Structure formats: structure tokens, C-alpha cells
Amino acid sequence: MAHALTGKITYRNPVLPGFYPDPSAVRVGEDYYMVTSTFEYFPGVPVFRSKDLIHWEQIGHVLTRESQVNLRSRNSSEGIYAPTLRYNNGVFYMITTDVYGIGNFYVTATDPAGPWSDPIRIPYGNIDPSLFFDDDGKVYVSAQAAFGETSHIIQYEIDILTGEALSEPVVVFEGDEGPWVEGPHLYKINGLYYMMTASGGTGPMHREIIGRGTSPYGPFEMLPHPILTHNGLKDHPIQYTGHVELLDDVNGRWWALFLGVRPQGGKGSVLGRETFLAPVRWSEDGWPMIDNNEGHAAIVMEGPAIRESKASAAGLDNPVTTKFTSEGLGLEWMYNRVIPGQEELSLTEREGCLRLRGNANGLRDGGAHVFVCRRQQHHRMSIETRLSFAPGREGEQAGIAARLSDKSYYSVGITKKDGQTGILVTAMAQGSGTEAFTPIKEQVPVRLSIRSDGKEYELLYTLGGASAEWVSLGTLPAEALTPDADGAFTGVCLGMYAAGTKEGHSAPAYYDYFEYRPRAANE
Template identity: 80%
Template sequence: MAKAASTMTYRNPVLPGFYPDPSAIRVGEDYYMVTSTFEYFPGVPIFHSKNLIHWEQIGHVLTRESQVNLLSRNSSEGIYAPVLRYDNGVFYMITTDVYGISNFYVTATNPAGPWSDPILITYGNIDPSLFFDEDGKVYVSAQAGFGETSHIIQYEIDILTGKALTEPVVVWEGDEGPWVEGPHLYKIHGTYYMMTASGGTGPMHREIIGRSESPNGPFEMLSYPILTHNQLKDHPIQYTGHVELIDDVHGNWWALFLGVRPQNGKGSVLGRETFLAPVKWSEDGWPMIDNNEGHVSLQMEVPAIGEQRAIQSFKNRVMTRFSSKGLGLEWMYTRVIPGSDAVSLTELEGCLRLTGNANGLREGGANVFVCRRQQHHCMRIETRLMYEPIHEGEIAGIAARLSDKSNYSIGVTRQDGRAGILVTAWRQGAVTNYFTPIKAQVPVRLSIRSDENIYEFLYTLDGTTAEWISLGAMPAQNLTPDVDGAFTGVCVGMFASGTEAGSSAPAYYDYFEYEGFVE
């Protein structure tokens, strides 16, 4: 098998922050990847790369209500485990809208979009995947069952309509672990491989594989995982699994997969991130990644893939200046994009205007929360807010959100006739509030700073050289999926909330700064 002559060094994860369930394809010399988004919208970010290491977001797949409406989804419901495929000039993204329209796929001729409205498919629970065979047949593989009874079903479809052409058959029951899911069917070197995750997306997570001469099996299962760290308790990368295999332009094979970087053994506020590792084929034809050997590390040296570039450098400091041209692709919302009555970039040039409704960060529905992913355990966010609350209880500020029941915020509000700064901590549904009166003075600068242990809340009323005043800190552990049960990671951004009647004064933000610190 051909090998690249030189090597590259890169850092894992290749997509830091809440980017779980990666799925990727190669089209010529270009690589494309998508990840899960759950209740966030626009849904399913799509990335482009020339070497599997440096990824640039080029759009979102789900951008319209006609594709998906997440308004009634709870935290960690919505869009699960998208799979990206390509055939005969068309890109396909297949996924599940959990508690919504269920399994569907959309198509595009340009991966940056626009993508079509959904084509619904009939069978399967979650994690559908597409496979285009050489004979023109198209297969859907999908998870069925629940927990310990999870298994993989498979059937043929008409790719133009989504109509099932065969009845589903059980093709894979896994290794007797719970949650056999995330199936991918491949044909490599003339052999069909069925690969799935097993064990649940936690400490026992692993990737297992089988092979057959037929796409419907029976599949001979390898007796041990091709990827897991479930016996390496002190390794900095845990919960590894949900793998995508992909070949590069040199004929080498790679694995993109999710993993978690726990802090102090207590999970990670960043959630599940996307990692990359080389695949080595055994002499008897099995793709191997890292079965508790510790090969996958935070810094990797590998054969060069495509164009050669220096080790990837993430934008650790991003200053967002608002303009009528719109927000960058890193920005998103909970469930739906609020209407112009709630969010505007044109009302006051250079400012983002938010007007709250009756839904605070605790409630579901259409929150007024404009956010981006937290990508470093040690980071700070900062904004300058012009806001004069009129009614008791309305508030605007910045927040770190894991879910509806677990989030931290600092904002300007009015209590008992006084303006003040309110720090609110929702921890698995229990709330704590700390109110600090201030002079009726605007603008106010707000900041949240975090490390592996805490989130700290600060404000200042004066100019840019004024000293920041700390209002205390909350444990980072409370915003970890391990504690909360969420499938997401923390997102940070700006929010506004009105009263129960929905009334709210407008809040104007003239910048948002994110700065991360490499650990």
C-alpha cells in the first residue's frame, strides 16, 4: 500500500468542543465532515479539509424550518448522528430527528448548500446510514431495539424517493453490549465490513467490527474492539467510539471518532469532541485503531495527508464585531432562529439587538440565546451591553449553557425597583440566584471565565481600563454531561429573557469576545 513520504504533527481533537458523532467522506482530493447538533439550529455543521486535520466550516445542512422544526424538542433531543455520503455527483446527509420526523435524508450538489427538503425513510430507530454498492443498490443500516436489545437492521431503498424496496432484516447484534448503534457498512478490498459502536457513549464505549462476502451478512465479528480506551483509566482521552473510516489520497486509512477529555476524572464541559487517528490493517484483513494500547494521543505524528501544513492553529481569540452582513457560521441558536422581533443586526449599526420573550434559559421553546461552542476548558467570554430593564424580572446578559436544566448566567436585571447584576446557576433543575445592586448606569461589561474547576462571573461599569469585579464562581462539574446526562457540551453566548407576559426592553451588544487558553 502506498505511503506518503513525509510526516505531519497534529493535535487531537481536530474539532475541539461539542462536535460529536463525526461522519466524513472523500471526494477526489477533498474531505467533508458533519457532526451532531441535537436541539441547536442551524443543524449539522459541514466542514471541508484538504488533509483531514485542518477543517473549515463551509455551512450547515439544516437551515430551514421546511427541513426540520425543533421548537418542541427538549435538551439532547433533535438531530442525532448524521451520516455524510456521496454518489454520482450528489451529496447525501442521513440522520434522525428524535421525537420529530424520525429518519430522513437530504441531498445537495454543493456541500455548502443549499440542501433539499427531507426525504423520509420507513424503518429504524436512530443512527441510519447509507451505503451505495457497486451494483447500484442502496442500503440503509439503522439501529433498532433499546439498550441491551439494540441491534442493526438493514434494507434496500429507492434513493430518489426513500421508498423501501425490501423488508428490513437483522444483520448485526454486536458483542452483547448495550447500545449497538452508529452502523456503517463499507466495501473495502472486496470485503463488506459492518462497523458499529457498543457499550453506550460513556466509560465502556467501544467500536466493534465484522466482515462478510455479502452486504447483508452473516458477518464474522472480530472478537475484540478496534477502538476503545475503556481499560486506560488515566489516559487523557476517554469514551472513544462512533468511528468513521476514510481513505486518503495516498491509499492510507484513517478513523474519525468521538472522545472526551475528562478534567479531574469528572467528565468534560466540552462534551464529546472529534478525534483523528491512523488505521493499521492487520495481516488477516482487520482495520485496527487503538484497543487499549494508548496509540491515540493528544499530539500525533502521522504520514502527511494531501497538502502539508504546520500543526493546526485554532483561533484561540475571536472578537466578533456585529454588522448587518450577519453572523459567522460558528453561531447558532437553541431550537429555532428567533424572529426579527427578538434578534436583529440591522436596528442599530454595529450592534446585536436581543429582545427577550417569556422563555428564559430554563424553559424550552424559543429561547433568545445566540451562542457558539466552548472549545477550551480554560477560556473567557466578554461583552459590552447597553440595556435598561423596565420590568421586574426581565434580564439580558451572557451565559454558559449545557442544557435547559444546567446553565450559568450573568446579566443585568431589575429587582425590588433596583437595577443590578444577577448571577443565576441552574444545576440539574435546582436554581441559585445572587443579586448585586448597581447604579443605573450603562453600558455594562460582563465576563465569564472558566478553568477545569470553576466558572467565574465578573462585571465592570466603567471604561475599558476599569477593574473587573468578581461575583464569585460555580463548579464546572455541574455543567458536565457526566453529571447532567446531556449529549451536548457547553455553548456560550448572549441571551435575553422577558417577563411571564413576554415584555422586555431591548438589549444591545456591540461585541462578543471569546478567548481560549491551550491546556
């Protein structure tokens, strides 16, 4: 039911800051639900709910069990790509790709917070499958096929209960002759079918293109220019825009959720691809328009109000201190490839502490290493913890890290070297690493911190209390942790790690708290 709201609202982009790429969303009544990509991180595919498309609350994850997806052998930036969220007749559907795993599949739930079903696999397509429920009850899968310059969109009908293909896949959309025509979404709006895709690759030439026709299989008349791109606005603070989701609000107005990047100094962003929101303008001849190099999609936006109440953004730019309890970690926390087992992670062994115990995999080794993390959401920020850890053997480590991938991360922690316990700084950039070891004499809890001013990360420690002076262990360039430098599809995640010896020996590491704090421009 439409609401007669005529006011305006001012909001800030991105509406989901940090590593939240490939947004897909639906409206169910007066609620909006959204999912994003997670690649090698687990649990997979966070689910968010909103009343106004601006303020989003995470309510769960879609993929929470290894019976749904097993990411243990995935490399960095493999795993779960570009989910699409859809709703039909009381059921939510999330369709996605497990790259180098089981391929394309979908899962279902009656409550978007979960639990979600085990996978229903589908037979065709490379990546980015999407579902479309037509008015006549038929259900179509649209998916990317082929590679690079030859990328195109295929489509076929399925039995939504089983995933069985009811028709052979056919090519329905070849895009604008750019590479990587992907991320397809099929819509039916005012009696016409719109096929919308990304094109140009998820980098500087990224753009969103669209066609329309009278059949779900086309042919689709192409709009001769993108509906969204900033590829001609080199100085704009939002770049790489594309991978759009269109949806209407409760007032009948249309919006676009899309990914973009906020580069720092023109050298990419450690935050990766984030989720942005912009109103959609419909042209007189029936095309949805967002921003074709006009600069409309901005950091500070004005759009039509969706609802009268003003939701609060409290917490987004405020410090967040996690105090560990037996009730478990919040939904913002995730792990690399798998949730650690009880032997590796415990919230009950010591009251008020997170206990980690490393395995044979370190941060650079890939596999299921022990890393408990959350996304970095501000270019200027700091993290801090207090750690009690007494390594018994050389090779045992525990500390905190800023991680982009297995080959690009910065860490500061406690280890043993040449019979001495000390602070170890590791700087890995595109697979090339350096280490610096500082012996410490006192076996006391150590406070560790990583700070960023947007240009550099600084790694620090102190053996004293809350008022003790921090000791800087040096600064490292932020640019090395950008996807542009590394080739990753993710963004930096911040958290606590533990690593054992190659035989798997590891002393327990006890963390008292974890603080994430955005920093002001003058800090």
C-alpha cells in the same frame, strides 16, 4: 489519484474541539467533508471541509430551514442525532434522525455548503441511520433498532430517489452482547463487506466493533475484540472513544475519525464529546485496527502526511472577537431550537451592535428562547461582552451564559428586582437553581465576563472602561455543567441571551461585541 508522499506529520487532537460529536465524513477527489450532531441547536449539522483531515473549515450547515426540521418543541439533547454523510454520482447525502420529531430522513445537495433539499423520510429504524451505495447500484439503509441490551442493527434496500423501502428490514448485526449497538456503517473494502458499529453506550465502556462478510446482509464474522476503545485505560487523557468513521486518503492510506471526551479530574468534560483523528493500521488478515486499549490514539499524534502543503491552524487557539455587522453572524454561531425572528434579533437596528429582545421563555424554560451562542472549545477560556440594557419591568433580563441544557447553565446579566436595576447571577445545576442580585446605581453600559480555569467558572462585571477593575460575583463548579452530571449529549455553549416577562414584554438589549479567548495555564 494517489500521491507518492512518504513523510510524517505531527498534529494535535481533537481536530474539532468542543461539542462536535458523532463525526461522519467522505472524501471527494482531494477534499474531505465532515458533519457532526447538533441535537436541539439550530441551524443543524455543521458541514466542514479539509485538505488534510487535520485542519477543518466550516462551510455551512445542512439543516437551515424549518421546512427541513422544526425543533421548537424538542427538549435538551433531543432533535438531530448522529448524521451520516455520503456521496454518490455527484450528489451528497446526509441521513439522520429527528428524535421525537419526524424520525429518520435524508436530504441531498450537489454542493455540500448548501442549499440542501427538504427531507426524504424513510420508514424503519430507531436512530443512527447510515447509507451504503453498492457497486451494483443498490442502496441500503443500516440503522439501530430496539433498546439497551437488546439493541441491534437492521438493514433494508431503498429507492434513493423517493426513500421507499424496496425490501423488508432484516437483522444483520447484533454486536458483542454489549448495550447500545448503534452508529452502524457498512463499507465494501477489497471485495469484503465490513459492518462497523459502536457498542457499550457513549460513556466509560464505549467501544467500536466490526464484522465482515461476502454479502451486504452478512453473515458477518465478528472480530473478537474492539478496533477502538480506551475503556481499560482509566488514566488516559482521552476517554469514551467510539462512533468511528473510516475513510481513505488520496494516498490510499486509511484514517479513523471518532468521538472522545477529555475528562477533567476524572469528572467528565464541559466540552462534551469532541472529534478525534487517528491513522488506521490494517492487520495481515485484513482487519482495520485503531487502538484497542493500547494508547495509540493520543493528544499529540504522528501519522503519514496526506499532502505536501502545511495548512494553518490559525485562530483555533487565538482570541476571536466578533464585531457585529449587517452582513450577519459567522457560521460558528447557532441558536436554541430556532433562529430568532427580526423582532427578537437584529444586526441593523443599531450600527455595530447585536440587538436582542427576549420572549416569554427564559433559559430554564425550554422552548424557543433567545440565546445566540458558540461552542466552548477550551477548558481554560473567557468570554466578554459590553451590554446596554435598561429593563422596564421585573422579569426582563439580558446577559451572557454558559449553557449545557435547560436545567444546567450559569448566567450573568442585567435585570430589575424590587424596583432596582442590577446584576443577576443564576446558577442552575440539574434543575436546581440559585440566584444572587447585586444592585447597580449607574445606568451605563456594563461589561460582563465568564471565565473558566477548567475546574470553576467565575462570573464578573464592571461598569468602567477597558482598564477598569473587574468585580467577581463568585465561582461555580465546572463539574455541574458536564454531561456526566447532567445526562446531556451536548457540551457547553457560550453566548448572549435575552428573556422577557411571561407576557412577552422585553426592552432591547444591545451588545457591542463578543470576545472568546483561550487562556494560558498561568492565567
